[in-house]
Amino acid sequence: DGPNMVMLRDTDGNDKADRREVLWSGIGLRDTHACVSNLRHGFDGWVYATVGYSGLDVSLNNVRHKSSQGVFRFLPDGTGFEVLQNTSNNTWGLSFTEEGDLVGSTANGNPSWFLSVPNRYFKMVGRDPQQVSKADRGEKLAPITWDYFQNNPKGLHSSAAGHAVYTSNRFPKEWQNKRVFICEPPMHLVTAPAMKRRGDRFETSGFEHNLYASADAWSAPVAAEVGPDGAVWIADWYNPICNHNPYRKHLELGTGNAFRSDDRDRSHGRIYRVFPAGTKDDLQPKLESEADALEALDHPNLFWRLAAQRVLTESSNSERLAALAKAEDGPRVRFHLLLAASNQQLDPVQIAGLARSSSDSLPTNSLNAHLECLHDLSRDPLIRKAAALRLVEATPDAMVGAELAKLVLSDKSLQENHHLGDAVRLAIIRHPEGFFRFLLETKQEVKGRYTVRIVKDSLTRFRASPDILSDGLVALARLSNGAIAKDLVKAAEKPAPLVQMTKQSPSAARGERAYLACVACHQPNGKGLPDTFPPLAGSKRLLGNPELPIKIILKGLQGELEAGGKKFNGVMPGHELLLKDKEVADVLNYVRSAWGNQAPEVDAAKVKEIRGEISDRKTPWTIDALSTKN
Structure with missing residues (x-):
C-alpha cells in the first residue's frame, strides 16, 4: 500500500479482511516497475519478496535496512527484516x-x-x-x-x-x-x-x-x-x-516514471x-486438524506441503513436531516436520543443507560437528556450505581456525565449488587466530589463488580490527621466517587508515535519489556490470572535466570502450528528456563524491550551457566522437 507493507486479516471468519496493520514502511515508489513484488511464504516461516531499483529504506528495531535490486525476507508480524542478497x-x-x-x-x-x-x-x-x-x-x-x-x-x-x-x-x-x-x-x-x-x-x-x-x-x-x-x-x-519507460521523444512521462498512452x-x-x-x-487435502496436516506433508504438490507445514506451526509446539520428525521414516515428511519445528529460525542456505541430509533432527550448534561435516568430502557441497556458514556465526575460536587451515590445504574441491569455498573463506576470516598460528608453526607456504585470497582478506580485516589476532601470534610471526610471517608483521605495524566521512552536499543528496534511474546498469556500488556497463567508481571520464559526463548523460553512449583495462560494449540511452539541468547536476554531484570518488561539484548552469551546445545531436555518442582517452 504505497510505501507501506500491510497485513490484512480476517478476524471474524467471514472471508473478508476487517483488520489492517502496517508491518513496516520504506518501499521506494520513484519508478513503479521497480518496486516490491513476488511476495510468498518461505520454507522457514518468513515472507519473501523482491525489489527493483526503486529500492527499500526500512528502519525496524533501530536497525536500518537500505537496499535496491535484491531479494529480502521479513517476519509476518513485522518484527524481523533481512536483505538476503542483491x-x-x-x-x-x-x-x-x-x-x-x-x-x-x-x-x-x-x-x-x-x-x-x-x-x-x-x-x-x-x-x-x-x-x-x-x-x-x-x-x-x-x-x-x-x-x-x-x-x-x-x-x-x-x-x-x-x-x-x-x-x-x-x-x-x-x-x-x-x-x-x-x-x-x-x-x-x-x-x-x-x-x-x-x-x-x-x-x-x-x-x-x-x-x-x-x-x-x-x-x-x-x-x-x-x-x-x-x-x-x-x-x-x-x-x-x-x-x-518512454522510448520515443514524443512520449510523455507520467506517474511512477511510466509513459502516458491512451x-x-x-x-x-x-x-x-x-x-x-x-x-x-x-486433490485438495483437508487441513482442518493436525492429522490432516500431517498427511498433507506428503502431498505431491509443494503448494499443499507448505500450507500443511504452516498449519502445523500454528497448531503444534516445536517439541512435539521435533519428536514426530525423529519418528518419521519418510524423508519428505521428516523434512517439513523439521522445518515446522524450527519455524523462523533457519535461512535458505541452512534449509537447502537440511534437505540434502538424512538427519532426523535440527542442525546442531556444535563446532566439532560442523568441522566434521566440512572435512567429510563425501558430503553434499550444499550441506558443507551450510556447516561453514554456521562457523561464521560462531564466537571466534583458535581450534576452529586451525582445523580450517588443514581443510584448505588439503581439499581441492573448494576451488571447484566456489560458493562452498567462499563460505569456508568467511569462516576463516571469522576465526583467524588458529589459522595463522597453524600456518606459522607448520611453516606452510601459501600457494594457489584461493589460499592467497584467504590470507589477504584475513590480513585486511586484521588491519581494520587489530584485536582479532593476539599479541602472542604477532610475536610468533616476528620470530618466524616466510612470506606469511612478514605479511602479518607488516599488517600489525601498519593498520588501515581511518576513513574520513565527508558530509554529503544537498545537491549530492538529491542526486543519490535520482541515481535510482542509473542503478540498474551501474549498480548500487558503482562497479557496473562486466562486459556491458563500465564502473563509475574511480572512473577517469567521470571525475575529469564535467563537460564529458554531462554530454554522455544528455545524449547517451554506445559502442565499445575501455575502462580500467577492461572492455565494455553496451548502450546507455540519453536522458535529456527525462532529467532537467538541476537533476543532471545533482546526479553528477552524487556519483562524483560516492564510493571514494572525489571531484568538484557541477552546477545547473554548466549543464544548461552544454545542453545548448549539443542540442542538434540526434544519436548517442561514441568514444571516438567524444575524442577522449581513459
Whole structure:
C-alpha cells in the first residue's frame, strides 16, 4: 500500500479482511516497475519478496535496512527484516525448489539466478557482499512472431518476469523440480528452460523451449505459477502497451516514471491454465486438524506441503513436531516436520543443507560437528556450505581456525565449488587466530589463488580490527621466517587508515535519489556490470572535466570502450528528456563524491550551457566522437 507493507486479516471468519496493520514502511515508489513484488511464504516461516531499483529504506528495531535490486525476507508480524542478497537489476521473479533452494530472475540479461551466500555472513567479517549467482548463459529465445518490440538485450530475456519451478507431478516426471517458467511479455511467450544442480551451483539452459507462445500482439504474459491443482496458471497482461519507460521523444512521462498512452488497455487481462491433456487436478487435502496436516506433508504438490507445514506451526509446539520428525521414516515428511519445528529460525542456505541430509533432527550448534561435516568430502557441497556458514556465526575460536587451515590445504574441491569455498573463506576470516598460528608453526607456504585470497582478506580485516589476532601470534610471526610471517608483521605495524566521512552536499543528496534511474546498469556500488556497463567508481571520464559526463548523460553512449583495462560494449540511452539541468547536476554531484570518488561539484548552469551546445545531436555518442582517452 504505497510505501507501506500491510497485513490484512480476517478476524471474524467471514472471508473478508476487517483488520489492517502496517508491518513496516520504506518501499521506494520513484519508478513503479521497480518496486516490491513476488511476495510468498518461505520454507522457514518468513515472507519473501523482491525489489527493483526503486529500492527499500526500512528502519525496524533501530536497525536500518537500505537496499535496491535484491531479494529480502521479513517476519509476518513485522518484527524481523533481512536483505538476503542483491541482484543486478529489476527483479521480477522468485521461487523455491522442492529442497528450499531460493532462485529467481531479473528483468535484463539474467533470467535465472540462485542465492549463494547471504549478505549478513559477509558483513559479519567486514567483507562486501556478493550479488546472487548467475545460473543462465544468456541464451536466445524462440518467439513465434516478429511482431514485437523489445528493449536491450535484443533476442534474449529483456523483461524476464517470474521464475516458477514446477513443483508438482501433473506434468511429466522430467519436468518435476527440473523446469522453470519465465515470462517475456514483449515477445508474447513463457519460456520453460531446464534447471539442474552441479555441485554448489545451479545451471539453467534450453531457453528455446516455450510453455506458451503467441502471435497475438496484445498478449503479454507477466506471471506463470504452479497452482494448487498442479496446472501452470499464466497471467496475461493482454495489452498493446507493455513497455514501461518512454522510448520515443514524443512520449510523455507520467506517474511512477511510466509513459502516458491512451492505448493502454485496462479491462482485457486474461488468466490461463496450462496442463497436459487428459490429466486431473491435484486433490485438495483437508487441513482442518493436525492429522490432516500431517498427511498433507506428503502431498505431491509443494503448494499443499507448505500450507500443511504452516498449519502445523500454528497448531503444534516445536517439541512435539521435533519428536514426530525423529519418528518419521519418510524423508519428505521428516523434512517439513523439521522445518515446522524450527519455524523462523533457519535461512535458505541452512534449509537447502537440511534437505540434502538424512538427519532426523535440527542442525546442531556444535563446532566439532560442523568441522566434521566440512572435512567429510563425501558430503553434499550444499550441506558443507551450510556447516561453514554456521562457523561464521560462531564466537571466534583458535581450534576452529586451525582445523580450517588443514581443510584448505588439503581439499581441492573448494576451488571447484566456489560458493562452498567462499563460505569456508568467511569462516576463516571469522576465526583467524588458529589459522595463522597453524600456518606459522607448520611453516606452510601459501600457494594457489584461493589460499592467497584467504590470507589477504584475513590480513585486511586484521588491519581494520587489530584485536582479532593476539599479541602472542604477532610475536610468533616476528620470530618466524616466510612470506606469511612478514605479511602479518607488516599488517600489525601498519593498520588501515581511518576513513574520513565527508558530509554529503544537498545537491549530492538529491542526486543519490535520482541515481535510482542509473542503478540498474551501474549498480548500487558503482562497479557496473562486466562486459556491458563500465564502473563509475574511480572512473577517469567521470571525475575529469564535467563537460564529458554531462554530454554522455544528455545524449547517451554506445559502442565499445575501455575502462580500467577492461572492455565494455553496451548502450546507455540519453536522458535529456527525462532529467532537467538541476537533476543532471545533482546526479553528477552524487556519483562524483560516492564510493571514494572525489571531484568538484557541477552546477545547473554548466549543464544548461552544454545542453545548448549539443542540442542538434540526434544519436548517442561514441568514444571516438567524444575524442577522449581513459
